[in-house]
Amino acid sequence: MAFWAWTTLLAPLVAAVALAISPNLRRSANGPKLAIASVMLCAAVSLLFWISGARGESSWSWMDFSAWGGPNIELGVLVDPLSIMMLLVVGWVGSAIFVFALGYMKGDPSIGRFYAKFALFVFSMLGIVLANNFLMIFVFWELVGASSYLLIGYYVDKPSAVEAGKKAFLTNRVADFGFLLGILLIWRLTGHFDFKGIEEAVSGGALTGADTGTLALAAFLIFIGAAGKSAQMPFHVWLPDAMEGPTPVSALMHAATMVAAGVYMVIRVFFCFESAPGVVDWGWAPGFVAMTGGLTAVLAATIALVQRDIKKVLAYSTLSQLGYMVMALGAGAYSVAMFHLTTHAFFKGLLFLCAGSVIHGCHHEQDMFRMGGLRKLMPVTFRTFTVGMLALTGVIPFAGFFSKDLILDALHIKHMSGLQILATATAGLTALYMARAWILTFFGEYRGHAHPHESPKVMTRPLVFLAVISVVAGFFYGPFQDYLAHWTPKKLGIDASIAITSLFVVGLGYGAAFFVYGKGMDRAVALKNRFRGVYTLLDNKYYFDDFYSWLVRSVQQSVAALCRVFEEWVVVKGMVGVPVAATMWIADRSRRLQAGQLNFYAYCFAGGVTLMLVLFFVFFGGGR
Amino acid sequence: MTVGHVITLAGVLFTIGMLGVLSRRNILIVLLSVELMLNAAALAFVGFSNLHGNLDGQVMVFFAITVAAAEVAVGLAVVIALFRLRVTVDADRVDTLKG
Numbered sequence: 001m002a003f004w005a006w007t008t009l010l011a012p013l014v015a016a017v018a019l020a021i022s023p024n025l026r027r028s029a030n031g032p033k034l035a036i037a038s039v040m041l042c043a044a045v046s047l048l049f050w051i052s053g054a055r056g057e058s059s060w061s062w063m064d065f066s067a068w069g070g071p072n073i074e075l076g077v078l079v080d081p082l083s084i085m086m087l088l089v090v091g092w093v094g095s096a097i098f099v100f101a102l103g104y105m106k107g108d109p110s111i112g113r114f115y116a117k118f119a120l121f122v123f124s125m126l127g128i129v130l131a132n133n134f135l136m137i138f139v140f141w142e143l144v145g146a147s148s149y150l151l152i153g154y155y156v157d158k159p160s161a162v163e164a165g166k167k168a169f170l171t172n173r174v175a176d177f178g179f180l181l182g183i184l185l186i187w188r189l190t191g192h193f194d195f196k197g198i199e200e201a202v203s204g205g206a207l208t209g210a211d212t213g214t215l216a217l218a219a220f221l222i223f224i225g226a227a228g229k230s231a232q233m234p235f236h237v238w239l240p241d242a243m244e245g246p247t248p249v250s251a252l253m254h255a256a257t258m259v260a261a262g263v264y265m266v267i268r269v270f271f272c273f274e275s276a277p278g279v280v281d282w283g284w285a286p287g288f289v290a291m292t293g294g295l296t297a298v299l300a301a302t303i304a305l306v307q308r309d310i311k312k313v314l315a316y317s318t319l320s321q322l323g324y325m326v327m328a329l330g331a332g333a334y335s336v337a338m339f340h341l342t343t344h345a346f347f348k349g350l351l352f353l354c355a356g357s358v359i360h361g362c363h364h365e366q367d368m369f370r371m372g373g374l375r376k377l378m379p380v381t382f383r384t385f386t387v388g389m390l391a392l393t394g395v396i397p398f399a400g401f402f403s404k405d406l407i408l409d410a411l412h413i414k415h416m417s418g419l420q421i422l423a424t425a426t427a428g429l430t431a432l433y434m435a436r437a438w439i440l441t442f443f444g445e446y447r448g449h450a451h452p453h454e455s456p457k458v459m460t461r462p463l464v465f466l467a468v469i470s471v472v473a474g475f476f477y478g479p480f481q482d483y484l485a486h487w488t489p490k491k492l493g494i495d496a497s498i499a500i501t502s503l504f505v506v507g508l509g510y511g512a513a514f515f516v517y518g519k520g521m522d523r524a525v526a527l528k529n530r531f532r533g534v535y536t537l538l539d540n541k542y543y544f545d546d547f548y549s550w551l552v553r554s555v556q557q558s559v560a561a562l563c564r565v566f567e568e569w570v571v572v573k574g575m576v577g578v579p580v581a582a583t584m585w586i587a588d589r590s591r592r593l594q595a596g597q598l599n600f601y602a603y604c605f606a607g608g609v610t611l612m613l614v615l616f617f618v619f620f621g622g623g624r
Numbered sequence: 625m626t627v628g629h630v631i632t633l634a635g636v637l638f639t640i641g642m643l644g645v646l647s648r649r650n651i652l653i654v655l656l657s658v659e660l661m662l663n664a665a666a667l668a669f670v671g672f673s674n675l676h677g678n679l680d681g682q683v684m685v686f687f688a689i690t691v692a693a694a695e696v697a698v699g700l701a702v703v704i705a706l707f708r709l710r711v712t713v714d715a716d717r718v719d720t721l722k723g
Contacts, residue, residue: 596719598654602645 001049002058005077008045008087009130011038012123019116026112035115036098039122043091049084057132057196071193078132078195081483082338086129086264089342092469093256093349094122096462100353101248103459104360114154114246121147125257128265133194134183137265141179141229144258145172151253152245161244168238175228175235182221186272189214195269203271212275219272222265223289230262230322233296237544239319243311247356250311254318255349260341263325267334267487274332290330290411294419297323299542301429305436306538309366310355313437317392318348320426324407327419333410335484336492340403342480343473347391347399350466354385357459358441363450368440370448377452382442384463389438391470393431393506396499402474405499409492427502431509439517630671638664651706651713655699662692 015038018025025031048054059076066072098118105111124147127140146169153165187193189211190201201207207215226232231239239259243250253259266273266289273289300319307313321344328337359366361378375382391398394405404427411420446452454460481488516523528535540546637660644657666685673681707713 594722596722598651598715598718599646599649606642606646 001054001056001079002077004045004048004054005056005058005079005130008042008091009077009123009126011041012119012126014038016116016119016123019112019119026110026116028112031112032098032102032115035119036095036102038119039091039094039098042087042122042126043095046084046087046091049079050088054079054084059132059194071187071191073135074133074194075136076132076194077130079130080486082264082267082487083129085338085342085480085484086260087126089256089260089345090122090125090129093345093466094252096466097248097252097256097349097353100251100356100459100462101246103456104248104356105246117147117150117154118249118252121151121252121257125261128261132196134186134198134269135193137268138176138180138183141176141225141261141265144229144261145169145176148172148242148253148258151249152242154245154249158244164238164241164244168242171235171238172228175224178221179225179228182218182223182225185214185218185221189218198269199271202275207275215272215275220288222269222272223292226262226266227292227326228262229265230259230326231296231319232262232292232322232326233299234544236296236300236319237541237548240312240315240541243309243315247311247352247359250315251349251352251356254315255352256345259318259322260345263322263329263337263341266326266329267338270329270334270487273329287330290327290416290419293323293326293328293330294422295323296320297327297426298422298429301426301433303538303541304433305429306535307433308369310358310368310371310437310441311352311366313368313433314348314351314355317351317430317433320430321348321392323426324404324423327423328407328410330419331407331410331414331416332489333407333492334487334489335481336403336406336410338484338487339477339480340407343391343399343403343470346466346473347388347470350384350463350470351388351392353459353463353466354381354388357381357455357463358385358452360455360459361452362448365448365450368437371441371446371452372444372448373442373446374452375442377446378442378454380454380460380463384460384467385438385442387467387470389434391474393434393509394427394502395506396503397471397474399470399472399474401499401503402477402494405494405502406477406492408498408502409495412495412498413490413492424502424505428505428509431506432513435510435513436517439513444520627671627675630674631668634664634668634671637661637667649715651703651715654715655696655703658699659692659696662688662695 012035015035018034019031025034057076057078059074061072062075063073098115101114101118105114108114121144124140124143127143128137131137131140149165149169151165152168153162155161183193186198189207190198192198192201202215224235228235239254242253245253297320300316300323304313304316304320307316321340325337325340325344328334328340358371358374358378358381361374361381362371365371387398391400394400404423408420408423411423477494478491481491516527537543641657641660641662641664644660645654648654648657666688669681669685669688673679703713706718710718712718
C-alpha cells in the first residue's frame with residue numbers, strides 16, 4: 001500500500017522535473033506522453049486501491065523538533081475511503097483531460113512547458129489528497145496555488161492571462177493566511193498536526209469550556225482557507241478570471257482538482273467542525289458554512305445568466321455548484337458533499353472539455369454570440385455537451401439529479417428551509433443559464449466568421465468517456481454513502497416530494513430559456529432593456545471586483561504611504577543616516593593624522609615605543 | 625673594560641642613530657642612521673654574551689649582520705627607485721599618501 005501511494009504521489013513530480021530540466025524532452029513528442037503516463041498511473045493505482053480495499057498510513061519524519069519541546073513534523077500518506085475516492089476523481093478525470101489537451105494544445109510551440117506545469121499541478125493536488133497531517137496539506141496547498149499561477153498565466157505574452165494568474169495567487173494567499181492561523185490554533189489546542197491525533201483530541205466531547213470556543217475559531221479560520229481554494233464568497237473573484245488559462249487547465253482546476261481541494265479538506269477534518277459549536281449550526285440559523293455556500297450558489301448562478309463567454313458561464317456554474325457542496329458541508333452531510341464533488345468533477349470536466357472542443361473547432365472563438373448552429377457541424381461535441389448539461393442541471397436520471405437532490409434532502413433534514421428554497425431556485429437558474437449556453441452554441445444559424453469543424457478523436461474520446469460516467473454515476477448514491485460510512489452521520493435517500501419540486505423548477509428554467517432564446521435574440525434584447533438595472537448589476541458581477549480595487553487603492557495604498565513615510569524618515573534617515581554621518585565626521589577628523597611626512601611617522605613610532613617601555617616599567621618594573 | 629662601558633657605548637650609538645632618523649630629511653642619511661641603531665643593538669649582544677660567558681649573543685650578531693645586509697640592499701633599491709621617479713631623496717617631498 002505504502003509503496004504504491006508514494007509512487008503515485010511522486011510520479012507526476014518526476015515527469016514535471018524531467019520536462020523542466022530537459023529541453024530535448026520538452027520539444028519531443030515523448031514529453032507529453034510521459035506526463036500523461038504519470039497521471040494514468042495515478043488512475044490505475046486509485047482503481048487498485050479501490051478494488052483491493054487498501055487502507056493504511058505511512059509517514060516519514062521530516063523535521064523532528066520534539067527534543068526541544070516542538071512538534072515532530074512528518075510527511076505521510078493516508079489511504080482511506082475518502083482519499084481513494086478523491087484519487088479516483090483526480091486520476092480518471094485528470095487522465096481524460098491530459099489526453100484531451102494533447103489535441104487541444106497541438107501545434108503550440110511550448111507544449112512541453114505546458115505539460116510540465118500540468119504534471120506539477122497534479123503532483124500538488126495529489127499531495128493534498130494523500131496528506132495525513134495539516135502541515136503537509138498546507139505545503140501542498142501552497143504548491144497548488146503556485147502551480148495554478150503558472151497554469152493560468154500560461155499564455156505569458158497575453159497581459160490579461162498574467163494578471164489573472166496573479167489575481168488567483170494573491171486571492172488564495174489571503175485565504176491561506178487564515179488557514180495557516182487555523183492550523184496553528186489547532187496545534188496549540190491539541191498538540192497534534194496529524195489528523196488521527198486531532199480527531200482523538202477533539203471529538204466525543206473531549207473539549208470543554210473555553211477550548212470549544214478556540215476550536216470554533218480554528219474551524220472558522222480553516223474554513224476561510226477552504227473558501228479561498230473552493231472560491232466561495234468573498235474569495236470567488238479569482239475563479240472566473242482564471243478562465244484566461246488554456247481550456248484543459250480550466251477543466252482540470254475548476255472541475256476535478258483545485259476547487260475541490262477546499263471541500264475535500266473540510267471533509268477530511270470534519271471532526272473539527274462537528275465538535276465546534278456555532279460552525280455547523282447556530283441553533284436558530286444555519287451556520288456560516290451553509291450560509292456562505294448558499295449565497296455563493298445563488299449569486300454565481302445569477303451572474304452566469306448574463307455571460308457571453310462560454311467558459312465564463314461554466315466558471316460561474318462551477319462557483320454555484322461549489323456553493324451546493326459547501327451547503328452540504330454546512331448541513332453536516334459530508335459524504336453527500338463528496339458525492340456531489342465526484343459527480344460534478346465528471347460532468348463539469350466534460351462540459352469544460354466540450355467548451356474546449358467548441359473553442360478549438362471555432363478557431364479560438366469564445367463568445368457564444370458568435371457561435372450557433374454547431375449541432376450539425378460538431379455532432380459528438382453536441383451530444384456529449386447535452387449529456388453534461390442534463391447532468392449538471394439535475395435532470396433525472398443523470399448524475400447531477402441524485403447528488404443535488406441528496407443535498408436538498410440534507411438541508412431539509414436539518415430544517416434549513418431558507419437555504420433549501422435558495423438551493424431549489426438555484427437549480428432553476430442553473431437550467432436557465434445552461435440551456436441558454438446550449439441554445440446559443442449549438443442551435444440557430446452560425447454567427448461567426450470561421451469554419452467550425454469537429455475535433456479530432458484524441459479530443460472526442462475523452463468526452464465520450466466522461467459522458468458515460470456522467471450518465472451512470474448517479475445511481476451509486478447508496479453504495480457511495482456506505483463506502484464513506486465514517487463520514488456519513490445519517491444515510492440519505494431520494495425524497496420523492498423534494499425531487500419532484502426540484503425537477504419542476506428545473507423544467508421551469510428550461511422553459512424560460514427556450515422561451516427567451518428559442519427564436520432569435522429579440523426577446524433576450526427586450527428583456528435586457530426592460531430590466532437594465534438588474535442587467536448592469538449582474539454584468540458587473542455585483543461589483544465585487546470594483547470593491548476590491550477600491551479597497552486596494554484607498555485602504556492598502558494609504559497604509560503603504562504611511563509605511564513609506566516611516567521608512568524614509570525613521571529607517572533611512574534615522575537608523576541608517578545617523579551612523580553614516582557619525583562615521584564620516586570621525587573619519588574626516590582622523591584622516592589628518594596621515595600627514596604623509598616620514599619624520600612625523602618616525603616620531604609617532606619612537607613616542608609609541610617610549611610610552612610602551614614606560615608603561616612596562618611602571619607595571620612590571622618593581623617585580624625584581 | 626667592563627660590560628658597563630660596552631652598554632654605554634651601545635646606548636650612545638643607538639641614541640645618535642635614533643636622533644638621525646628623527647631629525648634628518650635625507651632618506652640616505654636616515655638609512656645610515658638605521659644602520660647605526662642596528663649595530664648598537666649588535667654591540668649590546670656582544671657585551672652581554674661576554675658577561676654571561678656563552679656564545680648565543682655572538683651567534684645572534686651574525687644573524688643581525690646578515691639581515692642588515694639584506695635590508696640595506698632592499699632599502700637602497702627603494703631609494704634608487706624613488707629617485708628615478710621623483711628626482712629627489714628629500715623625505716618631506718614624498719607625501720603622496722597624505723590623508
